[in-house]
Amino acid sequence: MPAFPLTRTATGLAALVLVAAASPSTAVPRTPSGHIEGTLPSGAAYVIDTPEHWNGTVLLFSHGYRPAGSPNPASNAPDDQVRKELLGEGYALVGSSYATTGWAVEQAVPDQLAALDTFTARVGAARRTLAWGESYGGLVTTTIAERHPERIDGSLSMCGLVQGGVANWNSTLDPVFALRTLLAPDSGIQLTGFTGQLDAKGAADRLGGVLTRAQSTPSGRARIALAAALHAVPGWNDPKRPRPAPDDHAAQQANQYAALTGLVQAPAFSWRQEAEQRAGGSMSWNTGVDYTAMLARSSQYKEVKALYKSAGRSLRADLNALAAAPRIKADPSAVDYMTRNVAFTGRLTKPQLDIHTTGDALIPVRAESAYRDTVTAAGRTPLLRQAYVENAGHCTFSPAEQLAAVHTTERRVTTGRWGDTSPDALNAEARHSDPTTAARYERFRPGPYPRPSDRPDPRSPR
Numbered sequence: 224m225p226a227f228p229l230t231r232t233a234t235g236l237a238a239l240v241l242v243a244a245a246s247p248s249t250a251v252p253r254t255p256s257g258h259i260e261g262t263l264p265s266g267a268a269y270v271i272d273t274p275e276h277w278n279g280t281v282l283l284f285s286h287g288y289r290p291a292g293s294p295n296p297a298s299n300a301p302d303d304q305v306r307k308e309l310l311g312e313g314y315a316l317v318g319s320s321y322a323t324t325g326w327a328v329e330q331a332v333p334d335q336l337a338a339l340d341t342f343t344a345r346v347g348a349a350r351r352t353l354a355w356g357e358s359y360g361g362l363v364t365t366t367i368a369e370r371h372p373e374r375i376d377g378s379l380s381m382c383g384l385v386q387g388g389v390a391n392w393n394s395t396l397d398p399v400f401a402l403r404t405l406l407a408p409d410s411g412i413q414l415t416g417f418t419g420q421l422d423a424k425g426a427a428d429r430l431g432g433v434l435t436r437a438q439s440t441p442s443g444r445a446r447i448a449l450a451a452a453l454h455a456v457p458g459w460n461d462p463k464r465p466r467p468a469p470d471d472h473a474a475q476q477a478n479q480y481a482a483l484t485g486l487v488q489a490p491a492f493s494w495r496q497e498a499e500q501r502a503g504g505s506m507s508w509n510t511g512v513d514y515t516a517m518l519a520r521s522s523q524y525k526e527v528k529a530l531y532k533s534a535g536r537s538l539r540a541d542l543n544a545l546a547a548a549p550r551i552k553a554d555p556s557a558v559d560y561m562t563r564n565v566a567f568t569g570r571l572t573k574p575q576l577d578i579h580t581t582g583d584a585l586i587p588v589r590a591e592s593a594y595r596d597t598v599t600a601a602g603r604t605p606l607l608r609q610a611y612v613e614n615a616g617h618c619t620f621s622p623a624e625q626l627a628a629v630h631t632t633e634r635r636v637t638t639g640r641w642g643d644t645s646p647d648a649l650n651a652e653a654r655h656s657d658p659t660t661a662a663r664y665e666r667f668r669p670g671p672y673p674r675p676s677d678r679p680d681p682r683s684p685r
Contacts, residue, residue: 259345260297265322267334268297271315271342272306278313280633281349283339283375285356285363286318287618290489291325291420291497297338301357301381305622308657309629315349317342326498328388328565331363336374353632355379357618358586362388365575365594366565372572377636379628380577382618384586385594388565389506389558390675391586392495394454396507396551397673398483399430399491401450401514404548405541406443407433415505415551417496427492434487438480441534446541448472448530451479452523453514454486455673460584462615472526472533479523482584490585498561504554506561512674514545522670567594569601574635576608576644578628581667582615588667593675608635608644611667624649624663626656 259271286298299318300306309316319338321331339352354375356364361383368378384391396414403412412430417423437443458475459466460482467474499505518524531538579588591609598607608631612624620628627649635641642648646664653662 261341263319263322263334263337263341265330265334265337267322267330267337268295268320269317269338269341270297270299270319271317271338271346272299272310273315273346274310274313276313277315279350280313281315281317281339281342281346281352282309282629283335283352283354283367284316284318285331285335285354285360285367286320287356287358287360288326288494289324290494291323293324295320295324301618301620301625302622305625308622308626312626314629315342315346326388326494326501328363328366329501332366332370335363335367336371339374351376351633351636353377353379353629353636355381355629355632356383357381359384361385361577362565365567368571368573368575369568375573377573377632378575379632380575381620381625381628382579382583382586383577384590385567385577386590386672386675387567387593387597388561390593390672391590392498392507392561393509394673395486395491395495396509397453397512397514397517398450398456398486400509400548400551401453401545402430402434402437402447402483402487404545405446405449406437408544408548414491415495415499415507416554417492417499420493420496423492423496427487427489430492431484431487434480434484441530442536444473444476444480445527445530445534445536445538447480447483448476448523448527449518449538449541451476451483452518452521452527453673454483455521455587455589455670456482456523456584457582457587457615458523458526459582459615462582462619464615466615472529475523475526476530479584485584499557502554502557502560504557505551506553506557508551508553508558510550510552512550515542517673518542520671520673567597569594569597569599569603571598571601571603571606574606574608574632574641576610576628576632576635578610578612578620578624579669580612580614580616580619581665581669582613583617585617588669589672592669593672596672596675608641610644610646610649610664611669613663613665613667614661621653621657621660621662623653623657623660627653627662627664630656 299316361380650662
């Protein structure tokens, strides 16, 4: 049930009368239930769903990343089941497709705000507006929260890229730099600065072949584990596979190999090329990066050491090779573009809840540490809460877990206090919201993000 459902009881009617008397302009408008689709001036599609009895809250949903050229329908919820549950609880839903696919933050934010304007024009003014989104949509949501706080009352990021765009692309560079340096040092495989998709695909295919061959030898597997650790790829990241025991380094490495294979196939090359095209150059660098120190901070350090020892290979020698390898510089104008569009300051003025699965390989859970540090540095810690779901995979939340997060965010907006956001409280909320699906919030604190920098080290040339 929503935090504040409409009710026909005398108590509920009295509460509504008091709300209306105190704030007549924010009373819940009477609106027929229905489904509305249309097109925004930018060309983005939008979709609106309203319930029969609206509770006064509209949820502005930002969808995840869609590769260039893929289908691009409007979306206002993570999936049909969650949509039905939320409508049944009285929430109104709105969202757009964004005008373009790919790394479209520049288009996504204004399109989402335009979709919200359309909702107001066609349905009515909401009492509360909550922005929420998953994955890349969590990045869009957090951008709205930081840059357009007057448009919303609170926000919810689910498995979001809350480390920011520049940090994301830097972190994506590190594992492929390690793979090329250690497994194909003389290959000349291009990692940044692509001229087109064919260029990027060729590089991905070559490094993918190197990765496949390396997996067949103990030395290759050890080096793959090192590359995975630099991206904070967990040893359990596929919910279809059993969770490896803490000392089952072979199974952990096999899972990391599968995750790096996916990283090479799309994000590290083709998705990067599309983002570089928008930015006008490469927004990534590793000048001044200390990979030895980065590995030492990794929760996969013990695994990497064990695999190197088993393979009879020197970890120090490989770390020295990484330290000595020629580094990659960024294009300053591309960094500026990425920073203007999607670098976070942490200066929240409205409450935000972040939730993340602990076994996420695409956007590792340590992204939450980056945003926590950013918000703390900005002095806005009381406005942020972060919660973690014990499951492998990217955005593999149950409907119950998502509903609990929506309710918790709305309750914070309505009462002005977070209240109990412990795993026990969130799981109780999840079970109450949907007893048919899993409730797996757990006490967890991610380690430091590998290198959450949105600007090159000023001591290092770009």
